Amino acid sequence: MRIYNVDTMEKRISLISAIRKWGNSPALRLPLPLLKVAQFSLEQKVTVTAEKGRLTIEPVAITDYQLSELIDGITEENSPELIDFGPVVGKELM
Secondary structure, X not given: OOEXXXXXXXXXXXXXXXXXXXXXXXXXXXXXXXXXXXXXXXXXXXXXXXXXXXXXXXEOOOOOOOHXXXXXXXXXXXXXOOOOOOOOOOOOOO
8 A cells, every 4th residue: 555645845755655575575665756756766776774663765875986096995904814825827927
């Protein structure tokens, strides 16, 4: 059952829905009008945060990473230790 309450002046929409089973997982389907008001799109990455009695869905802040920025973030504290897998067996050193 879906009951929509749309406030076009505030660009707000609310609905009553139900959490249902989808495969082995519980799921909540989001109607397209809800996504449009929230300015979300299909396949968009989001963060879902759970608190007692509340779920919050927010867009992921950074979706594209630059390799140079990631490399600049490497420090001795977050760098994994090197593991020796034995002598070279192919063209790894070329």
